[in-house]
Amino acid sequence: MRRRLAPYALILPGGLWLAIFFVVPMVVMLSFSLMQGDVVNGFSLTWHWQNYSEALSDYDDQLIRSLVYGVIATAACIVLAYPVAYWIAFRGGARKTTFLFLLLLPFFVSFVLRTFSWKFLLADDGIVLSPLKHAGLLPQDFHVIATGFAVVAGLTYNYLPFMVLPIYVALERVDPKMIEAAQDLYASPAQAFARVVFPLSLPGVFAGVLMTFVPVSADYVNATVLGGTNNTMIGNIIQNLYLVNNDYPQAAALSFTLMAILLIGIFLYARALGTEDVLEVATR
Amino acid sequence: MTDTKEAGTPVGADLAAIELNGVKKTFHAHGDAVAAVKGIDVSIGEGEFFSLLGPSGCGKTTTMRMIAGFDEPTEGEVFLHGRNVVGVPPNKRDVNMVFQSYALFPHMSVFENVAFGLRRKGVAKSEVARRVGEMLEIVDLKGREKRRPRELSGGQQQRVALARALVNRPRALLLDEPLGALDLKLRQAMQVELKRIQREVGITFVYVTHDQNEALTMSDRIAVMNDGRIEQLGTPREIYERPATTFVAGFIGTSNVLSGTVARAGAGRAVIEPGLGERIVVPCTAAPGEEIELTVRPEKIDVRSDPPAGDGCALRGTVTEVVYLGMFTNYNVTTSTGAEVVVFVQNVSSADDVATRGDSVWLSWDPRHSYVIGA
Numbered sequence: 001m002r003r004r005l006a007p008y009a010l011i012l013p014g015g016l017w018l019a020i021f022f023v024v025p026m027v028v029m030l031s032f033s034l035m036q037g038d039v040v041n042g043f044s045l046t047w048h049w050q051n052y053s054e055a056l057s058d059y060d061d062q063l064i065r066s067l068v069y070g071v072i073a074t075a076a077c078i079v080l081a082y083p084v085a086y087w088i089a090f091r092g093g094a095r096k097t098t099f100l101f102l103l104l105l106p107f108f109v110s111f112v113l114r115t116f117s118w119k120f121l122l123a124d125d126g127i128v129l130s131p132l133k134h135a136g137l138l139p140q141d142f143h144v145i146a147t148g149f150a151v152v153a154g155l156t157y158n159y160l161p162f163m164v165l166p167i168y169v170a171l172e173r174v175d176p177k178m179i180e181a182a183q184d185l186y187a188s189p190a191q192a193f194a195r196v197v198f199p200l201s202l203p204g205v206f207a208g209v210l211m212t213f214v215p216v217s218a219d220y221v222n223a224t225v226l227g228g229t230n231n232t233m234i235g236n237i238i239q240n241l242y243l244v245n246n247d248y249p250q251a252a253a254l255s256f257t258l259m260a261i262l263l264i265g266i267f268l269y270a271r272a273l274g275t276e277d278v279l280e281v282a283t284r
Numbered sequence: 285m286t287d288t289k290e291a292g293t294p295v296g297a298d299l300a301a302i303e304l305n306g307v308k309k310t311f312h313a314h315g316d317a318v319a320a321v322k323g324i325d326v327s328i329g330e331g332e333f334f335s336l337l338g339p340s341g342c343g344k345t346t347t348m349r350m351i352a353g354f355d356e357p358t359e360g361e362v363f364l365h366g367r368n369v370v371g372v373p374p375n376k377r378d379v380n381m382v383f384q385s386y387a388l389f390p391h392m393s394v395f396e397n398v399a400f401g402l403r404r405k406g407v408a409k410s411e412v413a414r415r416v417g418e419m420l421e422i423v424d425l426k427g428r429e430k431r432r433p434r435e436l437s438g439g440q441q442q443r444v445a446l447a448r449a450l451v452n453r454p455r456a457l458l459l460d461e462p463l464g465a466l467d468l469k470l471r472q473a474m475q476v477e478l479k480r481i482q483r484e485v486g487i488t489f490v491y492v493t494h495d496q497n498e499a500l501t502m503s504d505r506i507a508v509m510n511d512g513r514i515e516q517l518g519t520p521r522e523i524y525e526r527p528a529t530t531f532v533a534g535f536i537g538t539s540n541v542l543s544g545t546v547a548r549a550g551a552g553r554a555v556i557e558p559g560l561g562e563r564i565v566v567p568c569t570a571a572p573g574e575e576i577e578l579t580v581r582p583e584k585i586d587v588r589s590d591p592p593a594g595d596g597c598a599l600r601g602t603v604t605e606v607v608y609l610g611m612f613t614n615y616n617v618t619t620s621t622g623a624e625v626v627v628f629v630q631n632v633s634s635a636d637d638v639a640t641r642g643d644s645v646w647l648s649w650d651p652r653h654s655y656v657i658g659a
Contacts, residue, residue: 177385181381182389184352184354184375184449185401185449185452186404186452187400195400
């Protein structure tokens with residue numbers, strides 16, 4: 001009896017933690033999203049579904065922009081991360097851990113601080129742009145900060161390690177003998193990569209996309225620091241509604257809308273990639 | 285190294301399937317130069333089952349990898365059917381390899397795995413299907429085309445790896461300890477199977493192994509390697525019966541190595557006389573006074589309680605251990621000169637052992653079974 005109960009006893013602390021700090025707030029937020037009222041007079045649950053339709057119609061621009069930025073930044077992360085992960089996995093040799101550590105080193109500095117340092121670097125009269133402008137290589141009114149490009153670049157930079165790590169883990173598990181086998185079977189190095197290495201690393205890419213696309217789409221720090229008024233993301237709106245306007249129902253409705261969109265997106269992505277295959281390779 | 289040109293001749297055609305000419309390979313790691321292969325000359329004939337046999341680190345795998353193109357020789361030439369392939373990448377060499385770990389593609393079905401090489405060569409679709417089907421029949425995997433490698437047993441995976449290489453009809457098939465991961469029974473079955481498949485397809489097999497039984501069972505010829513060189517090259521029988529060096533004698537089966545000073549010589553025979561009534565007769569040209577080393581296989585020796593008649597080999601000794609092993613009994617005997625000799629006596633009748641521990645016995649054998657080492 002005791003032996004049968006032991007596993008349940010072991011998951012109890014974690015389970016409780018999740019129940020109290022994840023499930024309960026979710027339910028609270030869900031109910032908030034259907035309430036009406038204000039901070040002064042209090043909120044009451046009136047099943048006000050209009051919160052959702054209003055959220056969609058009022059902030060559709062920012063929602064779409066967030067998803068577009070999310071897709072671009074995620075794609076940029078894949079393109080930048082893959083060669084790095086590949087290099088560490090197959091050429092890293094005995095120093096693999098050192099390289100991984102270097103990759104994670106920026107995490108020892110606050111996320112916000114790093115983003116601000118970008119702002120400092122790329123400011124209109126900052127150390128990168130002003131010499132170029134003085135030399136006449138760039139027009140005087142050229143700027144990087146407060147553009148969509150700056151926001152996407154910041155997002156890409158901040159979430160890059162989350163893409164490198166899972167791809168690295170997937171590539172690390174690819175037996176180098178597999179590459180030799182492909183080449184032995186008349187595959188050129190490019191074919192060996194396309195037919196064997198890349199398909200085997202897809203679970204890593206999949207995990208990397210999950211770990212970047214979701215937080216990137218909901219991010220508000222980069223848009224706040226590096227963006228201007230025209231690059232507001234949905235995260236900024238939610239933050240504003242909550243902390244500035246104290247419009248909890250609208251903020252909650254917007255949060256759940258974003259969550260639903262991301263979940264559907266991820267689900268479609270998994271289907272398109274063939275989850276079965278991904279999971280199969282991942283669990284072999 | 286002994287002369288490799290005389291011992292055993294390649295089977296078949298004039299042009300060797302594979303020829304290694306003064307091949308050396310030195311690896312550089314952490315600033316140190318490690319010589320893995322120190323000079324190999326060998327010619328492997330068309331359709332031959334050729335084994336590279338030796339302990340780990342002897343250079344046999346490196347030698348094979350140089351044939352496949354995964355490593356390039358530091359010195360020397362590699363010929364595939366008369367064409368020097370040094371510098372040619374593996375995908376442009378007409379040899380295929382069966383890897384020790386099989387290296388099957390886990391994301392592909394059995395069919396896709398086997399078809400991989402043909403597809404890369406641009407073989408027509410219908411032809412691919414036909415040849416893959418044919419090959420899967422040969423390796424007895426028909427009906428499992430759609431399975432993934434991990435859904436197969438070790439033995440089946442092994443056969444997929446074999447089919448994947450053979451379906452391309454390479455000039456030579458290289459096998460790197462392909463049975464190493466299988467259990468004993470399956471391994472023995474696969475040895476017979478491999479030999480059958482090799483006969484059926486008629487392709488040159490180069491087989492790398494550290495297992496002497498495997499090499500003896502399957503090979504037409506064996507190259508015994510040690511420390512980056514070929515110690516002896518010959519048929520299984522030659523290697524087993526007449527080991528050319530002490531290393532080969534020790535590595536292949538159990539062998540007794542005896543030594544002594546030649547007392548008398550003549551008529552192509554040298555005789556060592558360790559004690560009264562004792563003699564070791566060796567067919568060789570050694571002169572009296574010369575120190576020689578020789579080997580005798582354990583199963584060639586008889587154990588008896590009285591001195592043998594005639595002028596064969598005779599040694600006196602004391603039995604130190606008797607181990608019954610079913611098919612035969614293993615006797616450890618310490619001779620009068622202190623040498624340890626192992627004797628296998630076949631258990632022909634169900635009668636008692638010929639001797640027990642502590643008995644004084646005589647060992648005898650036909651002089652034809654004494655082989656001088658290094659002659």
